[in-house]
Amino acid sequence: MANGAPNLREQRLRRAVEEEPASVQAHVDLCTFLCDAGRGDDAVALLDDVLERTPDAPWALSLKAGVLDAERRAEEALVVHEALIARAPQAAVPWLNYGHTLKTVGRPADAIAAYRRALALDPDNGFAWHGLASLRTYRFGLDDVMAMERALSRARGGLGTVQLHFAMGKAYADQDRFEASFRHYAKANDLRSGLVPYDADATSDLVRAIRAVFTPGRLARAATPVRGAPAPIFIVGMPRSGSTLIEQILASHPLVEALGERHELNEIAAGLGDTSPAGWASLVGTLGADELRELGDRYLESVRRYRHSDRPFFTDKMPANWQYAGLIRFILPQAKIIDVRRHRLACCFSAFTTYFNSRTPMPANLADLARYYDDYVDAVDHVDMASPGFIHKVCYEDLIDDVEGEVRHLLARLDLPFDSGCLRFHENPRAVYTPSAQQVRQPINRDGLERWRSYEIWLDPLKNAQA
Template identity: 50%
Template sequence: MVHARRLLREDPRLAALQAREIVRAAPADAEAWRLLGRALRAAGEQQDAEAAELEAIAVSVHDPRLFEAASALLDGRLAVAERLLRPHLKEKPTDVAAIRMMAELAARLGRLGDAEALLRRALELAPAFAPARSNLATVLYRQNRPAEAVEMLDLLLGADPANPAHQNLKAAALGRIGSYEEALGIYEQVLAGHPAQPKVWMSYGHVLKTVGRRDDSIAAYRRALSIAPTLGEVWWSLANLKTVRLGEEDVAAMEAALEADDLDEEDRFHLDFALGKALEDLGRDASAFAHYAEGNRLRRARIEYDPDEVSGHVDRCEALFTADFLEARGAEGCPAPDPIFVLGMPRAGSTLIEQILASHSEVEGTMELPDLPALAKRLGGTRQRPERGGYPDCLARLSAEELRGLGEEYLARTRVQRKTDRPFFIDKMPNNWAHVGLIRLILPNARIIDARRHPLACCFSNFKQHFARGQGFAYDQRELGRYYRDYVRLLAHFDAVMPGHVHRVLHERLIDDPEAEIRRLLAFLDLPFDGRCLRFHETERAVRTASSEQVRRPINREGVDQWRRFEPVLEPLKEALGPVLAAWPAVPGEWQMKHNQPRRSFRP
């Protein structure tokens, strides 16, 4: 074997001959098959090399240590799997099966960057190893890189066009980049051949909802429930249409589902949120709140969230983004005026603002884009808990060229979402309130709109909402109130140090006097008035958020004061909101007094 490795550098063809002799004598020797694959690839015999590489993988999985590691992964014993895989890979660093297992371990631990690097190494060693390519597509999708995931999936589907798992993932990735019609076509093709897949029916229903086919969406969800009546996520998807009222038969079916012996916790909390909505619509408020509370309790127990991290981030932003700092760096960054950021709390009316603006002839609506938080996360490095020197403090060390590069990168990353030639586009990620300073530095001509709603109305609406991902603050009343308070505190800071740069839209005022508020909004954006903005509900476009059905109707006051029915059980929320609630719609006086400095405008 040592001689064959030496020959690999000197004469790949002769090395391949020797490796063939070894595998004939020892067909269960994975290392010999790996050597044969390398020799054949070096000799230019790609097809035979692929066959040898795949055989090496097939043989290596019978290694007792890898077999034990695979069992540990299957059982969720991740620490055991890691203890087995690390020494194995130290001895056999080119064992592709072991590399893929380590990538799966990294992905399960949330280390998606590590998983991606491992899978790319596996494919470098064995380009034809389809399972690794499939895993890589999934990892890219989970990192909010759907366009790259689609590229990987196209390669897989070229070799196996009818693979339903790859088709489903491609459809989901296409939905992420706004290619909804193509996604619908794939789902329809999959369901024609495999109709008994409730989760595919659910995913199909999600896309139908997004494109405004409400009745078809409901039918898809109902079809999923006919196959799997205890699938809680589908019940929640129906309830989350907001304009659909679930009746007594549905309540009975969900209550029966909760009694199932084999119901897992994820189905359980989805059912609790759905039952809360159904019972609230039926006027059974006490029972509704009990289910909301239980759903939130179960969901909170499954997630990691530290409110101190959010408060600490706000503290660091207040320290860094002073008026002098912003004035000194006001002309740096990318000068493109394209983005309009609509941010604030979830469930505060941002989708309504987006729909209004997307009805304007010069503005394109997209979706909640993950790109700005991804840039912020990268700037912060790998620290689990932010510290001084990380994000946002690191922004002070960036040059004008680096800031401009970040702005240009953001525009490049979001270009896949732009389907028209309109000059402006909307990024409606609510959580971008935490990155107002970053926006100001890298995109100084971008416009920022703060969508704000009454603290109790907004926070209770969040408490009733199960979010597919993120929003860890939303599952506890006290944490909700503290998060809202931190959000208001940071925006009050930016109001003081860069006055006029953030335009605030109060949801209640928009509901009460839409034309006046829309005119003010368009004036802030330097856009001419467009009457279609008043008829926003007639605009046909895809809307992905929970409010998708609500913004397809004219403005109404339904839901504005719904929280008042539940006010007696919201005392923990009220206490956590503290002075923010008392000062509404203004901000606490002490926050205004804190910035005792000349007011200057920094619009470039």
Template identity: 40%
Template sequence: MDAARADDRPTRRALSLEQALDHAAWLLDRDAREALALADAIVARVPGQPQAALIAGQALRRLDRPQEALDRLAALDRARPGVPAVLWEMAQAASAADAGDRAIAALEALTRRQPDIADGWFLLARELRKTGRGEDGWRADLSGVHAAARDRVLIDAAAAMHAGRLDDADAMLAARLEQVPDDPAATRLAGEVHWRRGDMAAALERVEHAVDLAPGFDLARDFLIRLLLQLNRLPEALHHADILAASPVGGPAHDLLRASVLVRLGDQDGARALYERLLAARPDQPKVWQNLGHALKTLGHQADAIHAYRQAVARQPTMGEAWWSLANLKTVTLDTADIAAMEQALDRLAPDAEARKEDIFHLHFSLGKALEDAGACQAAFGHYARGNALRRTLVAHDADDFAAEVRATAATFTAPFLAAMGAGGCPAPDPIFIVGLPRAGSTLVEQILSSHSRIEGTMELPDLMAIAARLQGRVDDGEFPDFTTMVASLTPADRTRLGEEYLDRTRIHRRSGKPLFIDKLPNNWQHVGLIHLILPNARILDARRHPMACCFSGWKQHFARGQSFSYDLTEIGRYYRAYAGMMAAFDAAMPGRVHRVHYEDMVVDTPGQVARLLDHLGLPFEEECLAFWRNKRAVRTASSEQVRQPIFTDGVDHWRRFAPWLGPLETALGPLATVYPDVPPGL
């Protein structure tokens, strides 16, 4: 090396000053030692040469000699104060030398001179946090985000993303991150590109990294919380929501997001307190009034919920969801003034119908309920039909594909197949799954059972569906040729691990210490075979109702999410057929494994059916199960108000009032509509 340097000396002398400086800068990232030597040689020839002095400081930092770099750069700054490049290098050298105060001073000077350079703000934020000035660091991160919003590269990448040119956006961001690997704004934007592509794992990894790089990046943390909610990672979502709520520039949006996390966790009281605080500060917020109504309804405070919903529609009469929330309190009757107000709202929305579809279909469902209560069945049916038709345009459901999937599942879990799989799975007896169709009485069964001293009611938990979707994804990705092969590949250890995963994921919802808990997601009927394999001692209850009554009730009930089959009478009839057929197949494969509860029997003979149900679960009879309406637990489903009063029989045959218009449903159900509670052979 010394010989090489000796050979270079004549060359150095022969270089012009400009050439020597260019060469020294070129050497920085290739041979910092040689760059330092050349910079020193230049300074020897031209004392005080500023660019050479800067290169020397940069080289010393790269050689892990930060204190020497800082001394040299400080001298340069005294000679030529306020040069941005010098301040930037001083800050990095000071940071590396653990001279936090000097790093902060340099960065504060830099950001005063160049407030539009995001990197300076982000580095300042990191240094401020190191010295315990967390709030100042948070504000510096926010200033960095504000500066990044004017960055041309990021503006172009965001424009490409919003235009659907995801590959272009990805290429621009990849080039940026190649140059600046720790750019928080580019990293968050890259996460959003992955999210728009449907790659949740990559999206989450990028957005988490953005938050790690800039903990005060509120928009990134907001996005992270929403990703975690989509993935049902609720404890992590709450952790970040708590942090976001402490932002020095926080606002109502942060509190609203935290409240939505609390709702998902079942902490309705916590959400209620947040909504009430927001409304105390600013009452003119119809959306917050509506959210408060949801929390109050779930907690069983019906009068207060009605008041909240009324406040929402008074402030925004075209707010369809608030009207539906009011109508959806099954014990509330909307009067003629309400009907007139909703009809006027529809007229006002007509010119903007394409953009206001959600408000419009909610209003149709609400008018259907109001007119049904008034006995105007034909008019009610008309509004239900219009609401359903509009809602159907906004959801994806392929009845043929779904029926094929159900047939494949039923064909998999045969008696020989289950016998061949042998023992396995997590032996814990904790879960009680209540499956079936919505509006089949599952909430009633849940309320009865959760009144028992050994059973905790939770909510409709998405965790089993998430596990099943992940397994199906292995087929969709080509790892297995079909569903049966994938299931057959699960070893006893795999099945144990999956059962334990389910228990781990749902533990956050168990707060009472009771040994058993209920998972009342109706759609889990599609996965009774999987439940049996991974949780062999879990109980499975099938809540069933007359198909005409159940399907009509589901069709006229607007569900917030998850029931895409319910907006067409033919499709909901086909869905019921698929459900009944698969449950019949499983009954044949594993007789007695599923305990069926017919709604009509529960209504007619509640004590006898409750005793039979508890006997199946191996639990002693308790009188509180017959007084289930006194149970104060939170109930989030559409039947929340009905299960807070004794059983009534009015709804059993209510569908017959609409029979003249239910031909498509009856045709889709076929013989199921007439042989209930039996199931036609061969279904």
């Protein structure tokens, strides 16, 4: 983008707001621009001005709550959600969004009540049914199953229908009706694939490019760590591998700040110029030391807005960053990578039963999930062998069997002193934005390890991939 273009765009967006001060879309467009530019405070200030002039504008409250949620300011967002439902108690969507934020901050009972209120107002709301399912520890009853079946008979498609099928998969599993459960999970994935396409060949092409670009020789010439520089800890792996648990453990250490799932590496790769899935990897191989250093500085600057402490380490827990392991070694030599591995069948099946938002392209069938797992393992193992010691692997099942031993080993690999708070991770009150939000607020248990076995007869595509 040419110099001055962002300012011109902002000027146009602000002019639209001035010309139509009651326009919801004009405010949405400007707030989106400001947040994308890392100026969430400016977006909040804009909406505060609206609320000062028109205190009874519920759309401004709703948009402000959405901005605060997007900026990972959940406690502030709760206050706004509560003001909104006080003004619009008969609207289902504010109750739904309130439930999402309550879940994030670890108030499951209140989240259930909010979702139930949304469903009382809109019984067919697939997003609210999925909100209950996403609590993981919540169990559906027979009345819920019948209510969801009625809702499905009236469903009109779209992501709400996808989420309703995922919720029904959970509800039938709660009744030990696993064939019906699997059927709804399969339907949910099939519908989602039509809305959020996934290209398995493109992922395999990317892995081949990674192997070609990030050779042992090139990785050996990567820059040396800068003493005193901010030290990111990247937590990567398959979705549903236990990465949120690892982040929760590290977030309970006094020297580590958790930033959740960040998209900045993906944006940096996309900004290199070649938009093909494997194109960025080839371009990285042509960059000089100064250009690589600039990319690392850009990453650190872009995540600065999410940092709220002076702790020397921070986590970036985006599972799909496995594809950028070599890039991380080039642009952030002081960084560390943790690869969280889970049993293939357990991990892939758990991903199959999980709703991923529209920004997350993921395989929508078991065969492609198995292939994705293989590609991820191939890419990470290649960088690990090419740059020994840069990646620390954590086996989820080993962590379950020996929590303290694995935590001590993990901290030692990160050059962190042992802290007993890491063993009490479930007491950490921080906001958690992933599907595992409720699970990581409980002590480690073995409840989900064998869940896949109830569906084993339908998992041949995963088993055959192992052969």
